[in-house]
Amino acid sequence: MSAMLAIGYAALAVAPLLGIAGRRGARGRGPLLVRAVAMSSVLGCLLLLIAGIAAVTGGARPRVELGGWLGFGHSALRVDGVAGIFLALTGLTGAATALAYAELEWSAWLTSLGALALLCVALFIGADNAFLMLLAWEALNVCIYLLTGSGKADPAELLGGYFASGLTKLGGAALLAAIGLLYAHTHSFALAVWAHAQLGGGTRGVAFLLFLLAFGSKVGLLPLQGALPAGYAAATRVGAAALSVALSAGFYGLWRFEVLTLSPLPGWCGETLLVLGALSAITGIVYATMQDGLREFLGYSTVEHAGIVLLGLGVALLGLSAHDRMLAAAGLLAATLHVCAHNLAKTLALIGVARLELATGERTLAPLGGLGRVLPLTCAGVGIASLTLGAIPPLGGFVSEWFTFEALLQGFLMPTLLAQLLCALAAAALAFTAGIGLLAFAKYFGFSFLGPPRAHAAVASARARAAHARWPPSLLALGVVVALLGAAAPWEIRGLAHGLQQALGFNAAGSTISSPLVLGPVFPGFAVLAPTWLLLVLAAFALLAATAGRWVGGHRGVRRAPVWVTGSDAEPARVQYRPSAYSNPLRVVLRGPLGFRTRLLARDDGSATLETSVVNAAERFLYRPLTRALLRASGAVRRLQSGRLSAYLLYLLLALLAALALIPILH
Secondary structure, three states, rough: HHHHHHHHHHHHHHHHHHHHHHHHOOOHHHHHHHHHHHHHHHHHHHHHHHHHHHHOOOOOOEEEEEEOOOOOOOOEEOOOOHHHHHHHHHHHHHHHHHHHHHHOOOOOHHHHHOOOOOOOHHHHEEEHHHHOOOOOOHHHHHHHHHHHHOOOOOOHHHHHHHHHHHHHHHEEEEEEEHHHHHHHHHHEHHHHHHHHHOOOOHHHHHHHHHHHHHHHHHOOOOOOOOOHHHHHHHHOOOHHHHHHHHHHHHHHHHHHHHHHHOOOOOOHHHHHHHHHHHHHHHHHHHHHHHOOEEEHHHHHHHHHHHHHHHHHHHHHHHHHHHHOHHHHHHHHHHHHHHHHHHHHHHHHHHHHHHHHHHHOOOOOOOOOOOOOOOHHHHHHHHHHHHHOOOOOOOHHHHHHHHHHHHHHHHHHOOOOHHHHHHHHHHHHHHHHHHHHHHHHHHHHHHHHHHHOOOOHHHHHHHOOOHHOOOOHHHHHHHHHHHHOOOOHHHHHHHHHHHHHHHHHHOOOOOHHOOOOOOOOOOOOOEEEEHHHHHHHHHHHHHHHHHHHHHHOOOOOOOOOOOOOOOOOOHHHHHHHOOOOOHHHHHHHHHHHHHHHEEEEEOEEOOOEEEEEEEOHHHHHHHHHHHHHHHHHHHHHHHOOOOOOHHHHHHHOOOOOOOOHHHHHHHO
């Protein structure tokens, strides 16, 4: 298995090299080069998927020795149970993304860049040395910058790419500070040494905040959520799916450091995650409902689901701090289930949206509609992803949110009254989020694929492209996995519980799965769920209803008539509901918190247009004031930079004194 892991990493490393080496003299061989790069990435991802599954279910511990050539101690690429979960998830979503690059015949440069991003994510997950992890993290940040900020002619897209990459650099600075703090106490970069280090409560708390800032900037934690909508919107089509794969690195960092390295943490750490998770979930789904951009919507949806993950992780940290293994298992299993369901469904949705944009040339909901018959496979893929992200039973998103809700209901087991109250409020926030999520994804999917088309040019373009399009293996393969994820939950939980045994100290599958295929929230007898049987029953009822309908009404003809539009002769596309109709009630009710503004603009021909805007609260109260302050500070520093050598020597002396002053503090 170690050889398979080494070959997988080698295949991922070869993919970008193929793209770089093949760019010269590749005239006329562009599609062939793209497929070669993509297939090398697919091979590497599939091998990493197998190695990850073997580490999770079979107890294998594949390892690739790298030696000490980095100069920061011995390093290796190894896969334990927790790393195996995220490596398998990266392999599956990465393979689908690489296939999508090949299907859409994208440029060799962007395909190579996507392959390099996959390699960085895999290196970050497999590294057992913190310095190697930092190198992989910074290389991933460079890939994100290039995927979102390169080759842009639109200033808005260019600004979005800069903004997304800037927030990732903030996370990199926090990660560097956290690594420096732990190295100062352990004098080692080995993660195994850190996991057994005797750290004080204050040191653990500071490291917790630094790691939360570092990885929260990647997964969309409030108030750093702006990187995801901006990054998804600025990325080049399939590049947004590559950014979704990078979420695995952020979530793995939280699992590795907050759970395996620093726990048991003080109780306030778990309470902080409950507050931030609830706020992120509500903020993400409310702002997602306001969005008409196809990829901006999915960016805010990621913020919502990252918040739900943090709710489960918060329960796990509270359980570990109270030395309650069952409570910790309930929260950690729920969070891991939700990471898997979300990452798979979000990658599927972004691949489908890339195909939709390529077929129609549109990036917003308003001109779409009626594309279900024109692009049936894309419709099915985005539909399955939307149902999963909207937590519709019996799909995987519903199972993971049910486990999260059941974990929060264990609030009466919390050690403090504050923790009990926060669990109750977080459960209410999760219920609110689930309700708004149904509205949001009904708008997203319905206005894309259902109803009559609102722009016939977009539908005609989609029909012309669909006539010559190939079957999308990435969409089909990942769609099948996402569709069956809920029904396969008992087998998924067995694997996840085995992989999480390292963190929990016991296998939670024994108290979670009861025969036949009935699930419980770790605590036996508290509640039950049977998604496998539910899927079978729903399929049987659907088949029975179809058979009965065909038998009863099969002899009758179908009568079709035009849509009634109040007796007028108006075109249906002009009088049907618009996407804003779904979000207007929330815009009006939450006008103040959302920053909803309306303005009537007069035209030269005497008509008027109503202009509406929603400004994110974090942008109004954090990003814009901070930007103004930084611009003023940079102006002051520019005036101080006289260009004299003596001034630079003074700066160096002050920096040296500050570094010397930090040494006793770190010790």
